[in-house]
Amino acid sequence: MSTITNLTRMWLTRSIKPFIFTNEFDEQLSFAECRNLGLYVHIPFCSSICNFCPYCKIVYSKEACDRYIDALIKEVHMAGRQIKSRKAVTSLYFGGGTPALAAGRIKEIIEAIQKHFMITEGIGVELHPDNVNVPLLQTLKDAGVTKISIGIQSFGEKHQAVLGRKNVDISAIKNALKAVSFETVSMDFIFALPGQTFEDLKSDIDTAFANGANHIAIYPFIDFTFTESPVRTMAKREKRKLLDDITDYCLGKGYIRDSIWTFSKGENVRYSSMTRDNFLGFGCSATTLLQEQFKINTFSVEEYCGRIDKGLLSTSLTIRFTLRQRMVYYLFWTAYSTKVDPADFEEFFKVPLKKMYGFEFWIAKCLGFLREEKGVYHMTLKGAFYYHYYENFYTLSYIDKMWGLMQKEAFPSGMEL
Ligand SMILES: C[S@@+](CC[C@H](N)C(=O)[O-])C[C@H]1O[C@@H](n2cnc3c(N)ncnc32)[C@H](O)[C@@H]1O
Numbered sequence: 001m002s003t004i005t006n007l008t009r010m011w012l013t014r015s016i017k018p019f020i021f022t023n024e025f026d027e028q029l030s031f032a033e034c035r036n037l038g039l040y041v042h043i044p045f046c047s048s049i050c051n052f053c054p055y056c057k058i059v060y061s062k063e064a065c066d067r068y069i070d071a072l073i074k075e076v077h078m079a080g081r082q083i084k085s086r087k088a089v090t091s092l093y094f095g096g097g098t099p100a101l102a103a104g105r106i107k108e109i110i111e112a113i114q115k116h117f118m119i120t121e122g123i124g125v126e127l128h129p130d131n132v133n134v135p136l137l138q139t140l141k142d143a144g145v146t147k148i149s150i151g152i153q154s155f156g157e158k159h160q161a162v163l164g165r166k167n168v169d170i171s172a173i174k175n176a177l178k179a180v181s182f183e184t185v186s187m188d189f190i191f192a193l194p195g196q197t198f199e200d201l202k203s204d205i206d207t208a209f210a211n212g213a214n215h216i217a218i219y220p221f222i223d224f225t226f227t228e229s230p231v232r233t234m235a236k237r238e239k240r241k242l243l244d245d246i247t248d249y250c251l252g253k254g255y256i257r258d259s260i261w262t263f264s265k266g267e268n269v270r271y272s273s274m275t276r277d278n279f280l281g282f283g284c285s286a287t288t289l290l291q292e293q294f295k296i297n298t299f300s301v302e303e304y305c306g307r308i309d310k311g312l313l314s315t316s317l318t319i320r321f322t323l324r325q326r327m328v329y330y331l332f333w334t335a336y337s338t339k340v341d342p343a344d345f346e347e348f349f350k351v352p353l354k355k356m357y358g359f360e361f362w363i364a365k366c367l368g369f370l371r372e373e374k375g376v377y378h379m380t381l382k383g384a385f386y387y388h389y390y391e392n393f394y395t396l397s398y399i400d401k402m403w404g405l406m407q408k409e410a411f412p413s414g415m416e417l
């Protein structure tokens, strides 16, 4: 698996140099001039832990959560003090964990952020289905939240049981969503679970859109090596058929594909913290992507609070990109949105895409992975499947390795990918 990602990396970065992460880091971050900057806040608490989940999370306690939020607000001010005036940012996303467990303090966090940043495209929060009730939704709305994403996983009893989750009360969710509205209501599903059929997924999609969602995300199940999930992934051919069938079904219904795994019912309905040119992440395990570097904070809640208490950032690993590495990173995440606009690339890197990767885009077009329309590259169905397939390698060779290490060590001495 890593052979495929290594060879691709060498080809596209035109170098045998791996991605090198070290434990030295900058206390001053160069985000003042970044265009299209997004913000992310990680809240790592959950009521109970799901064994398939790779994210940085621990079991909730009020005391630990309050101490963490105090540190988080301090971290926001530490970063905010590095810029002279309030900076415009695209969006703010809260992820987890289960951010709603800190719902009473979300407003305080947003206010701290708004002291330093102007959010122009809305605020999103990830929710567990148990969180979807009127008082909680109202608290979030009053705090300024405009988008929510609910981790349904499946409406089918059988598949919830496979994942060790309990059934979702869809009528309670529907009623709560009717009482408190949001610009985007997304629902998350997992596909390629053992025995899952197109009929199962079709029913999930229809149920979501009929009960208050205007956006859905259907993620392929990933069996991370460091989780204890007994669930195994589906064979490639079966998975491809499912992804193609889901895509055909959603496009046939007129839904808009706004990324490989997401579909929406309206033009301005979006929920994605991933497709940003640059982003700043706050909290444990949060990542930050800037023009010349990518960094990841410690996964240890305790060590995170300890560092911030001392007035230090909690950065654990940093990679300083070569230009080609940054271009590959940019293209990988831009392609996730299923289209690449050469004009955006040129604006970001001040060099034409054709000059840097003209040959690769030509090959991708000849192989039927892309089509060009008014100068913009759009992924075909075939291209989307292969992107998805490659993303699986990327997740298992890079993310799995990095997160696996970070779960074991708060501040590793470094790593190479
Ligand atoms: C942080 S959770 C969402 C909010 C909430 N904690 C919950 O579980 O409902 C983010 C999403 O990641 C997806 N996810 C988690 N583990 C996964 C895995 N092993 N493979 C694929 N998707 C996964 C799920 O769809 C989940 O809803």
Ligand code: SF4
Residues within 6 Å of the ligand: 045, 046, 047, 048, 049, 050, 053, 054, 055, 057, 096, 097, 098, 128, 151
């Ligand atoms: S899937 Fe959600 S609720 Fe389950 S452990 Fe992960 S973050 Fe927590």
